[in-house]
Amino acid sequence: xxxxxxxxxxxxxxxxxxxxxxxxxxxxxxxxxxxxxxxxxxxxxxxxxxxxxxxxxxxxxxxxxxxxxxxxxxxxxxxxxxxxxxxxxxxxxxxxxxxxxxxxxxxxxxxxxxxxxxxxxxxxxxxxxxxxxxxxxxxxxxxxxxxxxxxxxxxxxxxxxxxxxxxxxxxxxxxxxxxxxxxxxxxxxxxxxxxxxxxxxxxxxxxxxxxxxxxxxxxxxxxxx
Amino acid sequence: xxxxxxxxxxxxxxxxxxxxxxxxxxxxxxxxxxxxxxxxxxxxxxxxxxxxxxxxxxxxxxxxxxxxxxxxxxxxxxxxxxxxxxxxxxxxxxxxxxxxxxxxxxxxxxxxxxxxxxxxxxxxxxxxxxxxxxxxxxxxxxxxxxxxxxxxxxxxxxxxxxxxxxxxxxxxxxxxxxxxxxxxxxxxxxxxxxxxxxxxxxxxxxxxxxxxxxxxxxxxxxxxxxxxxxxxxxxxxxxxxxxxxxxxxxxxxxxxxxxxxxxxxxxxxxx
Numbered sequence: 001x002x003x004x005x006x007x008x009x010x011x012x013x014x015x016x017x018x019x020x021x022x023x024x025x026x027x028x029x030x031x032x033x034x035x036x037x038x039x040x041x042x043x044x045x046x047x048x049x050x051x052x053x054x055x056x057x058x059x060x061x062x063x064x065x066x067x068x069x070x071x072x073x074x075x076x077x078x079x080x081x082x083x084x085x086x087x088x089x090x091x092x093x094x095x096x097x098x099x100x101x102x103x104x105x106x107x108x109x110x111x112x113x114x115x116x117x118x119x120x121x122x123x124x125x126x127x128x129x130x131x132x133x134x135x136x137x138x139x140x141x142x143x144x145x146x147x148x149x150x151x152x153x154x155x156x157x158x159x160x161x162x163x164x165x166x167x168x169x170x171x172x173x174x175x176x177x178x179x180x181x182x183x184x185x186x187x188x189x190x191x192x193x194x195x196x197x198x199x200x201x202x203x204x205x206x207x208x209x210x211x212x213x214x215x216x217x218x219x220x221x222x223x224x225x
Numbered sequence: 226x227x228x229x230x231x232x233x234x235x236x237x238x239x240x241x242x243x244x245x246x247x248x249x250x251x252x253x254x255x256x257x258x259x260x261x262x263x264x265x266x267x268x269x270x271x272x273x274x275x276x277x278x279x280x281x282x283x284x285x286x287x288x289x290x291x292x293x294x295x296x297x298x299x300x301x302x303x304x305x306x307x308x309x310x311x312x313x314x315x316x317x318x319x320x321x322x323x324x325x326x327x328x329x330x331x332x333x334x335x336x337x338x339x340x341x342x343x344x345x346x347x348x349x350x351x352x353x354x355x356x357x358x359x360x361x362x363x364x365x366x367x368x369x370x371x372x373x374x375x376x377x378x379x380x381x382x383x384x385x386x387x388x389x390x391x392x393x394x395x396x397x398x399x400x401x402x403x404x405x406x407x408x409x410x411x412x413x414x415x416x417x418x419x420x421x422x423x424x425x426x427x428x429x430x431x432x433x434x435x436x437x438x439x440x441x442x443x444x445x446x447x448x449x450x451x452x453x454x455x456x457x458x459x460x461x462x463x464x465x466x467x468x469x470x471x472x473x474x475x476x477x478x479x480x481x482x483x484x485x486x487x488x489x490x491x492x493x494x495x496x
Contacts, residue, residue: 077342080335081470088451088472163464176476180469183346185423187463188484195477 027128031120044100057092134170139201282397295389312358312366428487
C-alpha cells in the first residue's frame with residue numbers, strides 16, 4: 001500500500017516542537033506534525049471571573065481558533081473536547097479560585113488537528129508549570145477504503161477515509177484512553193486495530209515530547225548555573 | 226414512634242436535595258440506581274413520527290422523562306459552487322431554559338453547539354446522501370433544516386436527539402421540485418422519500434462518581450458524571466461513532482463491553 005507522501009502505514013510525519021515561544025504567556029508550545037501545526041499558549045493560574053470561580057478547584061477555559069476564519073460551531077466542538085480532556089488532567093485543586101486559560105491557535109491544518117491540539121496543549125501546560133496528573137499524548141489514524149490502516153492521516157487521507165480515529169492516553173497508561181473519538185463506518189475489529197496503533201504511536205509521541213521538555217530544562221539549568 | 230410514610234418520603238426528598246452525591250452513592254454502592262434500574266438498563270424509549278404537520282418531516286422521542294422534538298423544514302437554495310450537485314443538511318439542537326433550569330436564554334450554549342456539531346458530523350453525507358438533495362445542478366438544491374428542540378431535559382439528550390433526527394428523516398416527504406425558467410416549482414401532491422444510507426442507533430454509557438458505569442444516565446446521574454461514552458451503531462451492526470468525553474477512567478475492556486451492550490440493546494428494540 002502506497003501513501004501519497006510515501007510513508008509506511010504506521011509511520012508518522014516528522015514531529016517538531018518549540019517551547020516557550022510566546023513571551024507574554026505563562027507557557028506556550030508549538031507542535032507540528034508535517035504540515036499540521038498548532039500553537040498553544042497557557043495563562044495560569046490567573047485571576048478568575050467571579051461567575052466562573054470555583055471554591056475547590058481552578059476553572060479551566062479553552063479557546064480554540066481555526067487557521068482560517070472566525071471560530072464556528074465545529075471549533076466549539078474541539079474546544080469542548082479539549083476542555084473535557086484537560087479539566088481532570090490538570091490538578092485544579094492545587095489552585096482553587098483561579099483560572100487556567102488554554103488558548104489554541106491552528107497555524108496550519110493538514111489532518112489530525114485534534115491530536116496535534118492535544119499534544120500542543122500538554123506541552124504548553126508543562127511549559128507553564130501547571131501541575132498535571134499525567135502527560136497526555138494523542139494520535140490519529142484512519143481506515144482507508146481498501147481496509148488499510150494508516151497512522152497520522154493527512155487531510156486528503158482523512159477526507160477519503162472510511163473511518164477516522166483519534167485517541168489520547170496518559171503517559172504509560174494505554175489501557176484507559178483519556179479521550180477517544182472514532183467516526184465513520186467501521187467494525188469492532190477495526191476499532192481494536194486502530195486502538196493498538198494509536199496507543200503505540202501515542203507512546204512514541206510522548207517520548208518525543210518528553211525529550212523536548214528535558215532538552216529545554218537542561219538548557220535553562222545550564223544558563224542559570 | 227415509627228415515622229409515617231409521608232415523613233419518610235419527605236426525609237428522602239430532603240436528603241436527595243441536600244446531599245445529591247451521597248444520595249446517589251447509597252444506591253450505586255448497592256449495585257442499583259435511584260430510579261430502581263440496574264446499571265446496564267436503559268429507560269423505555271418511545272418514538273412517534275409525524276408529530277408536526279407543518280414540517281416536511283418530524284418526530285417526537287421520549288427516553289424516560291427526556292423529551293425531544295425534531296422538525297425538518299425543507300427549503301430551496303443555491304448549491305455551493307464547490308459542490309454544485311449537493312444540497313445541505315443543517316442541524317440545530319436547542320437547549321432552552323424551557324427544558325432545564327441549567328440553561329440560559331439567548332444564543333446557544335456550549336452543550337447545544339457541541340450536540341449540533343456532533344449530530345451534523347454523524348449525519349451529513351453519512352446518513353443523508355447530499356447529492357439526493359440536488360434539484361438542478363449548480364442552480365437549485367434542498368436545504369434540510371433540522372431543528373431538534375429539547376422539551377424536557379432528564380439526561381441523555383444526545384441519544385434522544387440522534388433517534389429523533391433519524392425518525393424525522395425517515396418521516397421526511399420532499400415535494401417533487403422542478404426548475405423551469407429560473408423558478409423552482411414544488412408539487413406537493415407528489416412527494417419523494419430520501420433513501421437513507423444507514424440507520425443509526427445510539428447508546429450512551431456514563432461513568433458516575435468515577436466508579437460506576439451506567440447505561441442511559443438521567444439528569445441527576447449526569448451531574449456526577451466524570452466521563453461518558455457514546456456508541457452509535459448502524460442497522461448492519463457496524464459502528465458509526467465511539468466518542469468518549471471527560472477524562473474519567475473508562476478502560477479498554479469497558480469500551481468493548483459498552484459496544485456489546487449497545488448492540489444488544491439495538492437488537493432488543495427490534496429496529
